[in-house]
Amino acid sequence: MTALPLDGILVADFSRVLAGPAATMWLADLGARVIKVERPGTGDDTRAFGPPWAGSSSAYFEAANRSKESIALDLADAGDAELARRLAARADVVVENFRSGALARYGLDPATVLAANPRAVYCSITGFGSGAGAALPGYDFLVQAVGGLMSVTGDAGGEPRKVGVALVDLLAAKDAVIGILAALRHRDASGEGQHIEIDLLSTLLASLANQASSYLTTGDAPRAMGNQHPSIAPYETLAAADGVIAVAVGADRQFRMLASVIDAPQLADDPRFATNPARVTHRAALVACLEEALARIPADVAVERMLAAGIPAGRVGDIPSAFALAERLGLEPTTELGEGHPAQVRHPVRYGAFRPAPPSAPPALDADGAALRQWLAADG
Structure with a gap:
């Protein structure tokens, strides 16, 4: 050995x-x-x-x-x-x-x-x-x-x-x-x-990474935002037709692909959502629009489409499903x-x-x- x-x-x-x-x-x-x-x-x-x-x-x-x-x-x-x-x-x-x-x-x-x-x-x-x-x-x-x-x-x-x-x-x-x-x-x-x-x-x-850096940069205390990210959108959980999915869109080109795969391509041309800073500013409206589109798509189908398009996404699971995923991916988790x-x-x-x-x-x-x-x- x-x-x-x-x-x-x-x-x-x-x-x-x-x-x-x-x-x-x-x-x-x-x-x-x-x-x-x-x-x-x-x-x-x-x-x-x-x-x-x-x-x-x-x-x-x-x-x-x-x-x-x-x-x-x-x-x-x-x-x-x-x-x-x-x-x-x-x-x-x-x-x-x-x-x-x-x-x-x-x-x-x-x-x-x-x-x-x-x-x-x-x-x-x-x-x-x-x-x-x-x-x-x-x-x-x-x-x-x-x-x-x-x-x-x-x-x-x-x-x-x-x-x-x-x-x-x-x-x-x-x-x-x-x-x-x-x-x-x-x-x-x-x-x-x-x-x-x-x-x-x-x-x-x-x-504390970016949260500490944000405070040291601005002097303002970061706040709890649930599953949302303070500087990126959409980078959060979204409700689909039959479950909750996590979506991590970090680039404008990814957002354009996201809009396309959920059958709402017009969102990518909306000036409120065209850039990440704009999406962060208009987050509430963005989430409402995305969940309106996702309400017609089963969670597993939405995730499959997003992954195929290179968009980081996954269905929100639990610890058993996490071990099952690791097993399917050949990671030998135990x-x-x-x-x-x-x-x-x-x-x-x-x-x-x-x-x-x-x-x-x-x-x-x-x-x-x-x-x-x-x-x-x-x-x-």
């Missing part, structure tokens, strides 16, 4: 819930050995985040903890804390998302770990950084709220809404992987480890973990030179504890 890029990399995973565990799971997919340190008795909080349940834990836990080993250590116990310090001293990467400064009492803070292990990459994930925001609780939902994402999500004039998954946690996990890989590359070149920090608020602000465990979403990147490590099932709490305790107690 071709060597994986992180073969030989040891990750000490002191994180829990989602951002940290997702990051370390993706590192495991790339060949790293990930040792997950959990609380005795209860383990990672997400083991109890159910229903639904999967085997001895929750579907939530399973989503972020494949291909890891588990050891239960009570950091308040002197012996267990020493084993944790030994693990950090041997690790190439340490990942934690404790409250800022909380690990210092156990000798597991960045300064202490890097003093004992100067080549380590120590990754801290917090809600609001290690400075003035250190004491603030870092929960995805809270960051979506105070970070502005909810203000641009939901119906126009309606209650602000969170995204349907813990999106900020997952974006932070990807930022953590990017930072860890960059720091490992720096270590390869210089021999120097370092402390890197990811905070959920900064991750969110960096992910990976099997073995008896007693549900399938999981596969590692999302396809590599030309290697395949990610074959996944193993998420571990039972302290499943590897005895062997790991023996290994950590030994010299070296």
Whole structure:
């Protein structure tokens, strides 16, 4: 089997819930050995985040903890804390998302770990950084709220809404992987480890893209617009005869084709709709005209016509239909973990030179504890 890029990399995973565990799971997919340190008795909080349940834990836990080993250590116990310090001293990467400064009492803070292990990459994930925001609780939902994402999500004039998954946690996990890989590359070149920090608020602000840029450019706060785009039209959902479709028209030539395939070619010559800025200005009239035409066309027929004409479009579906689509397109969206465990979403990147490590099932709490305790107690 071709060597994986992180073969030989040891990750000490002191994180829990989602951002940290997702990051370390993706590192495991790339060949790293990930040792997950959990609380005795209860383990990672997400083991109890159910229903639904999967085997001895929750579907939530399973989503972020494949291909890891588990050891239960009570950091308040002197012996267990020493084993944790030994693990950090041997690790190439340490990942934690404790409250800022909380690990210092156990000798597991960045300064202490890097003093004992100067080549380590120590990754801290917090809600609001290690400075003035250190004491603030870092929960995805809270960051979506105070970070502005909810203000641009939901119906126009309606209650602000969170995204349907813990999106900020997952974006932070990807930022953590990017930072860890960059720091490992720096270590390869210089021999120097370092402390890197990811905070959920900064991750969110960096992910607001055009909405953040709009505010920084104009000083005006963007607002929720439902499924509409603030700068492009039609780039939204539209009602057809028997369902809702998503249409993403980003160019004037696409709009002319759209008008043609829905049997309303006159719309392309209407000065209100001839250019994208004009369509944005006259969006309400545009949507009314498009839905009047689409009311005579079944959703699947409308989508088929649009795709044939090169217009991005699709019927609004759900998660089962999304997996079915990926299967039809040959994207192999899932990976099997073995008896007693549900399938999981596969590692999302396809590599030309290697395949990610074959996944193993998420571990039972302290499943590897005895062997790991023996290994950590030994010299070296």
